[in-house]
Amino acid sequence: xxxxxxxxxxxxxxxxxxxxxxxxxxxxxxxxxxxxxxxxxxxxxxxxxxxxxxxxxxxxxxxxxxxxxxxxxxxxxxxxxxxxxxxxxxxxxxxxxxxxxxxxxxxxxxxxxxxxxxxxxxxxxxxxxxxxxxxxxxxxxxxxxxxxxxxxxxxxxxxxxxxxxxxxxxxxxxxxxxxxxxxxxxxxxxxxxxxxxxxxxxxxxxxxxxxxxxxxxxxxxxxxxxxxxxxxxxxxxxxxxxxxxxxxxxxxxxxxxxxxxxxxxxxxxxxxxxxxxxxxxxxxxxxxxxxxxxxxxxxxxxxxxxxxxxxxxxxxxxxxxxxxxxxxxxxxxxxxxxxxxxxxxxxxxxxxxxxxxxxxxxxxxxxxxxxxxxxxxxxxxxxxxxxxxxxxxxxxxxxxxxxxxxxxxxxxxxxxxxxxxxxxxxxxxxxxxxxxxxxxxxxxxxxxxxxxxxxxxxxxxxxxxxxxxxxxxxxxxxxxxxxxxxxxxxxxxxxxxxxxxxxxxxxxxxxxxxxxxx
Amino acid sequence: xxxxxxxxxxxxxxxxxxxxxxxxxxxxxxxxxxxxxxxxxxxxxxxxxxxxxxxxxxxxxxxxxxxxxxxxxxxxxxxxxxxxxxxxxxxxxxxxxxxxxxxxxxxxxxxxxxxxxxxxxxxxxxxxxxxxxxxxxxxxxxxxxxxxxxxxxxxxxxx
Numbered sequence: 001x002x003x004x005x006x007x008x009x010x011x012x013x014x015x016x017x018x019x020x021x022x023x024x025x026x027x028x029x030x031x032x033x034x035x036x037x038x039x040x041x042x043x044x045x046x047x048x049x050x051x052x053x054x055x056x057x058x059x060x061x062x063x064x065x066x067x068x069x070x071x072x073x074x075x076x077x078x079x080x081x082x083x084x085x086x087x088x089x090x091x092x093x094x095x096x097x098x099x100x101x102x103x104x105x106x107x108x109x110x111x112x113x114x115x116x117x118x119x120x121x122x123x124x125x126x127x128x129x130x131x132x133x134x135x136x137x138x139x140x141x142x143x144x145x146x147x148x149x150x151x152x153x154x155x156x157x158x159x160x161x162x163x164x165x166x167x168x169x170x171x172x173x174x175x176x177x178x179x180x181x182x183x184x185x186x187x188x189x190x191x192x193x194x195x196x197x198x199x200x201x202x203x204x205x206x207x208x209x210x211x212x213x214x215x216x217x218x219x220x221x222x223x224x225x226x227x228x229x230x231x232x233x234x235x236x237x238x239x240x241x242x243x244x245x246x247x248x249x250x251x252x253x254x255x256x257x258x259x260x261x262x263x264x265x266x267x268x269x270x271x272x273x274x275x276x277x278x279x280x281x282x283x284x285x286x287x288x289x290x291x292x293x294x295x296x297x298x299x300x301x302x303x304x305x306x307x308x309x310x311x312x313x314x315x316x317x318x319x320x321x322x323x324x325x326x327x328x329x330x331x332x333x334x335x336x337x338x339x340x341x342x343x344x345x346x347x348x349x350x351x352x353x354x355x356x357x358x359x360x361x362x363x364x365x366x367x368x369x370x371x372x373x374x375x376x377x378x379x380x381x382x383x384x385x386x387x388x389x390x391x392x393x394x395x396x397x398x399x400x401x402x403x404x405x406x407x408x409x410x411x412x413x414x415x416x417x418x419x420x421x422x423x424x425x426x427x428x429x430x431x432x433x434x435x436x437x438x439x440x441x442x443x444x445x446x447x448x449x450x451x452x453x454x455x456x457x458x459x460x461x462x463x464x465x466x467x468x469x470x471x472x473x474x475x476x477x478x479x480x481x482x483x484x485x486x487x488x489x490x491x492x493x494x495x496x497x498x499x500x501x502x503x504x505x506x507x508x509x510x511x512x513x514x515x516x517x518x
Numbered sequence: 519x520x521x522x523x524x525x526x527x528x529x530x531x532x533x534x535x536x537x538x539x540x541x542x543x544x545x546x547x548x549x550x551x552x553x554x555x556x557x558x559x560x561x562x563x564x565x566x567x568x569x570x571x572x573x574x575x576x577x578x579x580x581x582x583x584x585x586x587x588x589x590x591x592x593x594x595x596x597x598x599x600x601x602x603x604x605x606x607x608x609x610x611x612x613x614x615x616x617x618x619x620x621x622x623x624x625x626x627x628x629x630x631x632x633x634x635x636x637x638x639x640x641x642x643x644x645x646x647x648x649x650x651x652x653x654x655x656x657x658x659x660x661x662x663x664x665x666x667x668x669x670x671x672x673x674x675x676x677x
Contacts, residue, residue: 008529010644011644011659012645012646012648012659012661013650014651014658014659014664015646015649015659015660015661015662016649016661036631047648049649050649113671114537146651159541183645184580184642184643186604186605186606186607186642186643186647187606187647188604188643188645188647189645189646189647189648191644191645211557217543218604224551224588225641225643225644225645226645227657228659260542262548263547263548263551264547264548264586264588265547265550265551265586265588265589266586266587266589266644267585267586267587272575279547280544280547281544281584282544282546282547282572283582284582285585285586286585300544301541306611341647342648343606343647343648343650344605344607344608344609344610344611344647344650345650346648349647349648349649350648351648374609384605385604385605385621385642409660415606415647417590417606417608417609417647419607419609420609423609427606427660428608431608435604435642436587438642441585477597
């Protein structure tokens, strides 16, 4: 029997040498005259053991990792093709604690299947949701999504079903489904992983959205920093089209839906939905005022569903297993699962999909295993560059939209950047302003100019010029930005700044050594 | 990317790129990407051709080109090295990595070495945040950067 060797071609695995491993494995297969084939799967998301090589054996999968090209000959010597023992053996990948503890709904196939095999996709439960959807009345699909409690996973947490209903109820000669894959927040990579590891689930989710709202055309706007995801999605769309999953008769039904992949051009603000729509239209990615809501007047002025990758990729399982199934996970008003991305200075970094409700401490210490440097955790930034820095004292905060908001934070796209005790929070606050200045679209004065003034004020504080007054100024400035900006870039930059000042005041005190050094 | 002396046929080659893409809905960004792919940057001479073809003013096209960080007004070096400077990488010392690389190459961010070998740029997140600090060299991703990997990168771009 031909042995099957799984070697990820997810960007994260590639960054750790997966290509070299695959090349070396191929060379060994040829040199030893073995009957084996290599499948380039996505990643399971446990980056601390990537590149994670898996073998399909009669007894299930056997995993080895982290594998370097140098380890490959010894793996063959140890007969890893039959699951032989080796110092890199990890046994059944499903039993690796980081993986076993997860609840994988959206990422059920990611890292397991061949991302570009539609047969593999279907064999692992794919297309079941769309098959049900094409036989349902559009309003019933929308109802199912609404009842599941799914909220926008891009950060704002707006109920997905409500958006869909508005588009369904709005008359238009043409409607659009736009997928926001402009995943620019640091510490987030869930969108990238799903697009590289299970692209058909996103295509299926978008197609269901099309069937549900009467939209016939979709766009996936992917940031240009993700060339591998763009390439994978383009291939997957072509395959889906050939197979009749996309086209004038989706899966043989009377519904028409097709889609296109578009590349961003390096503007963070285009992750904001109205700015993304302008960019797709070929304009400067400047934020639009709302109303009109995109659901009523979106892309090219037509009714448009604009959802994040993970929101759309969560739809197929909701249609397949039902709203109740999905809704039974989670807490409070945060229903279902959330792919938490544990990143930065952390021992066990990666993607961890779980029901809402874990505490920050359980995630960082329990699952993440503390810092990679081995030093104490000082701060965790949750939700990207616009998210708050949490100190250890707030590690009892539960992972839930409302719980984070109650502590002046946000879960955003659920990325966590862990910092050890060498972090200088004044520097982090300064960076938040600096980043806002670089990426501001320029529309709102508080964001465009406030961010620059913020950098200057923090610099004065750092050099010990009237520190009390500078803190007062920054606080006032943050207030102006928060209430005077149209979108989250200017409006949320105050979160990292003020959380750093509030929770780590010692870093903002006049510092004789710092003053002397500068 | 084909290298021809500047100004020869920029308008013609621009027109060809436009021809292939103008049927798209919202074709401007795909066209600009196409032009940068064709020339390695977006030449000034391309802008009036695009404006004419899409029935836009030159100012509108200029406004779009300059809005996006990706579009270059000048050719880059033979290699482009992007070092991630966002928070997750900061937590793993991306500042020091950038300082070291600037010293090794003798240039700062947004600069190209005199021999035209490499352009150094900051990038705000490559989505490789669980293997920080990270970089991208001509589209190839590199994680867990350290001194050895920086040396390897320098050797590669100088080769």
